[in-house]
Amino acid sequence: MSCIAEIGIAAIADWTVGAIGRHLGYIFQYKSNISDLQTETHNLGLEEQKMKELVDDALTNGDAIFETTKNWQKDAEMISKQAKEILKDENRANTGWCIFRGLLLLNLVPRYRLSTKAKKMGVSVVKIKGEVNFENISHRPHLQSDFMNEDYINFDSRNEIVDGILEALEDGNTRIIGVHGMPGAGKTTLVKEVSRRALEMKLFSEAVLVPVSNTPDIGKIQKAIAERLELKLDKETTPERALLLRNKLQQEKKFLIILDDVWKKLNIRDVGTVFKGDQIGCKILFTSRFERVLPTDIGVDKIFKVGLLEKAEALNWFSSMVAQMIEKYSECADLVHDIADECGRLPITVETIACAVKDQRRHFWQDVLNQLKNSNLRDINREVNEKVFNSIELCYNYVYNNEAKLLLLVCSSFGEDESIRIEELIRYGMGWGIFEKMHNVQGARVKVNSLIDDLKDRALLLDGDDHHIVKMHDIIRDVAISVVVLRPL
Known part of the structure; x- marks a missing residue:
């Protein structure tokens, strides 16, 4: 009787002629509704697992997940949980036979209730499955340059220069700034600190630092700037790439380019680093060990000298x-x-x-x-x-270890400011017979890493961008090359 009462109340609430028949259908379709929900819930679980694997792969590759994907995962997890609860209720509920006034009857009330829930939840499961999109779940995020600068020491003599450069960067009448000083004075470290503070102060939305050295490679300079702008340089010639870069830069409002360690004249038009007259928020900062290069060959607006401590x-x-x-x-x-x-x-x-x-x-x-x-x-x-x-x-x-000396000289054969892969040092070391009594790659790998640690301790090598890479300061590289010239091996 209680089941009939529930159906009657539900039918009255619907105010439709076929309401009673539909609600009675929940009782007769109990098994199929539960079975359908089990099947759809299982299939939703497979979709969730597939999405999780795709999201994990995207995160591993450094991609950012779209909010629509995150929302789908959240909604799918909630619906899947609710569906499983209904199925658990079905296992716990007494939906079999019961005795009423001496008669053996089906227990209709729990069947009606569970069938109704299963039917409605099945619709929700099918709906969320239909909304899944495996094709477009993530994107490559724009990561702002990281100028964390552990090497910078807060000396008064340096902070005064940093403050002066920051003031010049804020000046709308100053477009190109130069920083000069003798090798080893800390110019690169100082301009990295300038960049860090400038980004923190919101003077620029983005900044890029590009090593130039005594043999500038225009193509590499263009590539480094383009990567920071997320620009694809799909032209073959340097002038065409310069035009692409120039057009892209002219869309920027607050962008800082640092061209580090310039030895001689560098035509910024050849590179493509030219801003329009009204782009007062875009600047170029040069560093050089040669003072004359900045006003004569580059034509900077202001010059700052990094002297001795x-x-x-x-x-x-x-x-x-x-x-x-x-x-x-x-x-x-x-x-x-x-x-x-x-x-x-x-x-x-x-x-x-x-x-x-x-x-x-x-x-x-x-x-x-x-x-x-x-x-x-x-x-x-x-x-x-x-x-x-x-x-x-x-x-x-x-450096007491002759193998360490030889390894340092090998490092000097790489380009200035170049990232030196440790695996390459291992191959060169074995190929040139640098390591005594070492005939297997694993032993050479241990030896090279040990020698690198020793050279880093002496500040002759520097940490690279990750633990597979080392770098060499340009002055130390110059000295090492001179050692080879003056004292051939």
Whole structure:
């Protein structure tokens, strides 16, 4: 009777002639409704699993998932959960036979209720399955350049320059800015800090830093800028690519291009880095070791010089890097001031010498000090300070392992600012017989990584973009090449 009452109430609510028949149908179609829901729920689970695998692959490849995909996954998970709950209820409910007034009858109430739920939920399951789209679930996100700059030290002498450059970047009348200083003064580190702060201050929506060096490759420069702009350079010739780049750049409102370590004239029109007159938010920042290049060959609007550190800054920095060693071996404490002074307040020299002595005893420190004072200094070229060359060469000379020295020279054969893959070093090392008594790749891999760690500790090699890559500072590379020329192997 209670089942008939439920059906009657539902029919009255529907206000249709066929309502009673439809609701009675839920009882007679109980098994098929439950079976259909089981089938559709199973199929939805397969769709969910397929979508999850596609999403996982997309995330592994660095893609961003569309919100429509995320919403489908969320809705599908909710509907699947609700459907499974109904099916669980079906297993728990007494839908079999019951005794009513001495008669054996089907238990119609739970059958009616579950069949009704199963039918409606089946519609929802079919609907969410129909909305799935496996073809377009993700996209390649635009990732802003990361200028996290752990190498930058907050020296007053450097912060003053950074503040000045930032002020020039905000000036609508200044379009091209130059930064110059001797090799190893920290120009690249400084402009990275400028970029980090400029992006943080929202002066630019994006920035890109491109190494140029003494042998500029226009194609590589164009490619690096185009990649940051997500522009496909599908033309063959340099002028055609320059035109594509120029047209794309003229759509930008706040874009910073840093062309790092320019040695000679670089025509920005040849590259394609030309902005329209009203693009006052777009700037180009050059760095060079040669002051004359910036106003004469480039035609910059403003120039900033990165000079030596203040004496106190150099001493404090050197002291901080060797502090743990001094705490362990106080016998070297009286040499800290003299060695720091002999480093000539050049950042790369201070860092390199500190790395060379920090784990050594007094006799080593004294020997380093003597060599800094008495060695015959040689030029790399007329623009390179002799003390820079001597300091870097000194660190090279104090690499005790001949295999490490040879590996450093191999690294110098790569291009300036080039990412050096460790696997390539392994192949070259084995091919040229650098590693003594080493005849298998696995052993060579262990050896190379050990040597690289030693060279990194001495600041002769730098971390790359990931753990499979190392880099070499351009000045250290110049010194290493000169070593090969002056002392052929």
